[in-house]
Amino acid sequence: MSTTTIAISELPAARPFTLRLHDWVTTVDHKRLGILYILFALVFLIVGGIEATIMRWQLVRPHNDLVSPEVFNRMFTMHGTTMIFFVAMPLVFGFANYLVPLMIGARDMAFPRLNAFSFWMTALGGIFLYFSFLGGDGLYGAGSAPDVGWFAYAPLTAKTFSVGHSTDFWTLSLLSSGIGSIGTAINIIATILCMRCPGMTLGKMPLLVWLNLVMAGLVILVVSPLSAAQIMLLIDRYLGGHFFDTQAGGSAVIWMHFFWIFGHPEVYVLALPAFAFASEIIPVFSRKAIFGYPVMVLATIAIGFIGMSVWAHHMFTVGMSAGANTFFVLSTMAIAVPTGIKIFNWLATMWGGKIRFAAPMLFCVAFLFQFLVAGLTGVTLAVAPLDWQLGNSYYVVAHFHYVIVGGILFCIFGAFYYWFPKASGKMLNETLGKLHFWLFTIGFHLTFDFMHVPGLLGMPRRIYTYEPGRGWDTWNLLVTVGVLFQGAGILVFAFNLVWSYLRGKAAGNDPWDAWTLEWSTSSPPPVYNYAVIPVVRSRRPLWDLKHPEDLDWRYE
Amino acid sequence: MSPTNIFAPVSTPADSIFGLSIFVLLNVAAIFIVVFALLAYVVVRFRNKRSDDQKEPAQIYGSTQVELAWTVIPVLIVLALFLASARVIASIQDPPRPRGALQVIVTGHQYWWEYRYPSLNIVTANELHVPVSDPAHPTPTFLTLLSADTDHSFWVPRLAGKTDLIPNHPNQMWIDPHEPGLFLGQCAQYCGTQHAKMLLRVYVQPRDEFERWVHEQQQSPQAGTLSDGQRVFESTACVNCHTISGTPAKGRFGPDLTHLMSRATIAAGAAPNTSQILRLWIKNPDAIKPGSKMPAMGLNDQDLDALTAYLETLH
Numbered sequence: 001m002s003t004t005t006i007a008i009s010e011l012p013a014a015r016p017f018t019l020r021l022h023d024w025v026t027t028v029d030h031k032r033l034g035i036l037y038i039l040f041a042l043v044f045l046i047v048g049g050i051e052a053t054i055m056r057w058q059l060v061r062p063h064n065d066l067v068s069p070e071v072f073n074r075m076f077t078m079h080g081t082t083m084i085f086f087v088a089m090p091l092v093f094g095f096a097n098y099l100v101p102l103m104i105g106a107r108d109m110a111f112p113r114l115n116a117f118s119f120w121m122t123a124l125g126g127i128f129l130y131f132s133f134l135g136g137d138g139l140y141g142a143g144s145a146p147d148v149g150w151f152a153y154a155p156l157t158a159k160t161f162s163v164g165h166s167t168d169f170w171t172l173s174l175l176s177s178g179i180g181s182i183g184t185a186i187n188i189i190a191t192i193l194c195m196r197c198p199g200m201t202l203g204k205m206p207l208l209v210w211l212n213l214v215m216a217g218l219v220i221l222v223v224s225p226l227s228a229a230q231i232m233l234l235i236d237r238y239l240g241g242h243f244f245d246t247q248a249g250g251s252a253v254i255w256m257h258f259f260w261i262f263g264h265p266e267v268y269v270l271a272l273p274a275f276a277f278a279s280e281i282i283p284v285f286s287r288k289a290i291f292g293y294p295v296m297v298l299a300t301i302a303i304g305f306i307g308m309s310v311w312a313h314h315m316f317t318v319g320m321s322a323g324a325n326t327f328f329v330l331s332t333m334a335i336a337v338p339t340g341i342k343i344f345n346w347l348a349t350m351w352g353g354k355i356r357f358a359a360p361m362l363f364c365v366a367f368l369f370q371f372l373v374a375g376l377t378g379v380t381l382a383v384a385p386l387d388w389q390l391g392n393s394y395y396v397v398a399h400f401h402y403v404i405v406g407g408i409l410f411c412i413f414g415a416f417y418y419w420f421p422k423a424s425g426k427m428l429n430e431t432l433g434k435l436h437f438w439l440f441t442i443g444f445h446l447t448f449d450f451m452h453v454p455g456l457l458g459m460p461r462r463i464y465t466y467e468p469g470r471g472w473d474t475w476n477l478l479v480t481v482g483v484l485f486q487g488a489g490i491l492v493f494a495f496n497l498v499w500s501y502l503r504g505k506a507a508g509n510d511p512w513d514a515w516t517l518e519w520s521t522s523s524p525p526p527v528y529n530y531a532v533i534p535v536v537r538s539r540r541p542l543w544d545l546k547h548p549e550d551l552d553w554r555y556e
Numbered sequence: 557m558s559p560t561n562i563f564a565p566v567s568t569p570a571d572s573i574f575g576l577s578i579f580v581l582l583n584v585a586a587i588f589i590v591v592f593a594l595l596a597y598v599v600v601r602f603r604n605k606r607s608d609d610q611k612e613p614a615q616i617y618g619s620t621q622v623e624l625a626w627t628v629i630p631v632l633i634v635l636a637l638f639l640a641s642a643r644v645i646a647s648i649q650d651p652p653r654p655r656g657a658l659q660v661i662v663t664g665h666q667y668w669w670e671y672r673y674p675s676l677n678i679v680t681a682n683e684l685h686v687p688v689s690d691p692a693h694p695t696p697t698f699l700t701l702l703s704a705d706t707d708h709s710f711w712v713p714r715l716a717g718k719t720d721l722i723p724n725h726p727n728q729m730w731i732d733p734h735e736p737g738l739f740l741g742q743c744a745q746y747c748g749t750q751h752a753k754m755l756l757r758v759y760v761q762p763r764d765e766f767e768r769w770v771h772e773q774q775q776s777p778q779a780g781t782l783s784d785g786q787r788v789f790e791s792t793a794c795v796n797c798h799t800i801s802g803t804p805a806k807g808r809f810g811p812d813l814t815h816l817m818s819r820a821t822i823a824a825g826a827a828p829n830t831s832q833i834l835r836l837w838i839k840n841p842d843a844i845k846p847g848s849k850m851p852a853m854g855l856n857d858q859d860l861d862a863l864t865a866y867l868e869t870l871h
Binding site for chain 1: 557558561569572584587594595602613615616630641644645646650707709711716718719728741747751753846847
């Protein structure tokens with residue numbers, strides 16, 4: 001008996017590095033794939049961040065000439081595409097992959113090999129996108145990375161205006177990662193619907209699982225039209241099609257519809273998982289059950305449905321009829337209602353609690369403040385006449401970064417601090433965590449609070465330089481200064497991840513005294529997650545274990 | 557003050573948007589203050605204190621009345637904002653068109669603006685001239701927006717919100733500036749390399765001044781002896797892209813140069829129209845606007861001087 005034990009404990013140490021790497025490449029384990037998604041996203045976060053820094057440095061003063069207009073245009077295209085498709089999406093999928101099976105008491109995703117396939121398709125997409133720097137000029141000797149903007153409006157993508165292969169790499173990149181996204185979405189839905197442990201009815205799933213279910217449904221609905229549009233664009237460029245080729249009677253507006261029926265729900269694809277993290281972290285750190293669970297679920301579904309009917313608010317300036325504009329004002333504003341309900345429910349969860357301000361909670365509280373602002377500026381932009389002034393200005397850029405950074409990324413940081421102990425067995429350093437939080441929060445507000453102002457003063461987005469005397473100079477300087485703080489915050493975060501992984505203090509199974517199933521298994525969990533499949537009776541099975549005198553399922 | 561401030565309207569569309577924006581901002585500011593205060597209160601009041609016992613707080617799972625309250629109140633606010641928006645949308649998108657209205661066809665090009673006044677038989681570029689509109693007897697200007705290549709967007713914040721210029725998709729917008737002056741803006745839809753230097757200048761002029769401008773623009777240049785500069789112009793690729801009325805130059809890819817000297821700027825507002833800059837622009841456009849579609853003409857100094865001198869006669 002003892003000899004077997006020794007053999008097992010020596011085995012991993014004996015495996016050479018290349019074999020261990022091979023294990024990661026060939027893995028179909030949901031936890032390893034989740035970590036791969038997240039590591040992949042972190043690398044691209046750095047790359048996308050460098051691109052943003054180059055842009056901000058160029059815009060620090062009027063008529064600056066750090067980069068040429070061509071380079072600047074590539075930077076904002078690559079920054080947007082990278083951050084959405086190769087940072088935000090993989091982060092969201094990575095956490096979903098890692099957490100969903102653990103939280104529903106399953107041993108893996110429904111389709112482990114599809115899971116691996118999806119990740120590698122996404123990775124291929126990232127490689128396509130960045131290979132454009134080398135291969136973009138093709139035989140034409142013109143072009144490099146794509147410079148058509150992340151929503152790549154026709155006819156800029158037509159052969160006439162985009163010579164070389166830069167647009168082709170962009171298209172292939174989105175097509176490839178789109179296949180990966182749809183694969184993962186199917187997998188998440190199948191896993192949640194079919195693999196919940198005994199006792200976990202739909203109404204007893206943790207909110208995180210609910211939100212990811214709706215997110216996955218949205219992905220299937222909206223990535224499909226995006227992929228269809230990419231195929232049409234390829235047909236236009238290589239098979240003589242004229243879908244978007246305005247010189248041959250095609251329609252530039254059709255591309256906008258295809259893109260935004262993806263592009264707007266995409267915000268919810270990213271936001272719902274962020275809400276999911278907040279919905280797990282806020283109760284645990286307030287020491288209270290989530291307030292209004294059924295309403296939270298209904299609000300999520302409502303966001304999913306309404307989110308599908310708001311896309312043309314990105315097109316208020318393209319000359320739609322007054323009737324169409326009015327409809328999209330209403331649908332867009334309507335979405336503020338379920339979103340508001342969510343904010344109020346989180347607030348009510350904290351009300352009367354005993355709030356512990358550890359790093360995960362700090363990020364979630366900042367998220368609440370920032371998401372409030374993001375939602376309210378969103379309401380101002382939903383008013384079509386205001387959008388006629390503010391659309392495509394820096395006000396919009398500030399607004400959606402408030403959503404994606406101030407809302408979504410803050411929740412994701414919270415999720416890192418919350419679940420890193422589960423995935424690694426080590427706690428992230430709390431002091432470094434607080435330093436990361438304050439640096440990043442200060443930087444975020446310097447950059448994105450002040451960025452609203454030049455928009456109100458008429459500064460359009462996507463300009464590589466601007467005229468002096470427009471009242472934009474000081475604001476742009478402040479915005480750029482904020483980037484330094486954000487960059488410092490990210491460096492602290494990266495250092496914390498590495499240092500804590502190597503030297504962090506042991507986490508134990510349940511460092512936060514939490515209530516969902518993943519905290520009942522070891523940290524990191526074994527390959528099979530649970531030796532015995534758990535049985536649950538309430539939404540907080542670990543609460544029931546810890547408080548036999550006050551069982552949740554008596555009240556739900 | 558910023559010349560492109562959206563909160564300093566001088567024309568009806570910008571003015572009604574301004575009014576609406578104040579209403580909307582007051583609403584969201586009120587919501588912000590209430591929710592922010594609640595959040596701040598919760599964060600301060602319910603933080604875990606060291607003195608606290610280790611007992612968990614009371615578990616509360618929800619409340620239908622409270623949920624209903626924070627559903628119904630936002631619905632009412634949304635309705636109010638929606639109705640206010642709908643009214644302004646209708647008033648801006650379906651305006652009356654009085655008899656005195658001026659019609660201008662605006663065509664977006666990579667990276668400059670072409671203006672055609674069909675009723676006045678005028679073609680010009682980059683600097684739009686319109687008459688001031690007296691609110692008592694409005695003489696608004698209606699713009700038909702077209703594009704020769706990619707998407708553009710016409711945005712002069714103090715006059716109106718932006719409207720895109722999309723190929724195969726004619727759009728309309730209107731302005732009725734109440735005071736004379738120069739109003740600035742720029743292209744607001746990414747249109748390619750030099751999107752940043754596709755600037756807009758709108759000269760709003762009192763009626764008599766505007767009529768004088770119209771009269772000047774309607775003149776054709778005097779046919780005189782062929783100058784050296786004109787010979788250079790007509791014997792090089794200049795004529796492929798530019799028009800000078802009354803001469804063989806009939807190109808339409810670039811701005812009409814018939815009355816070049818009546819404009820204060822060149823290259824869509826990128827640089828002032830002085831003889832030195834004009835010469836540099838012909839010699840090496842990239843020095844002023846890298847990526848513009850104007851090629852470097854590769855002329856020798858003598859031809860360059862002659863050509864610049866010729867262009868400077870085009871008043």
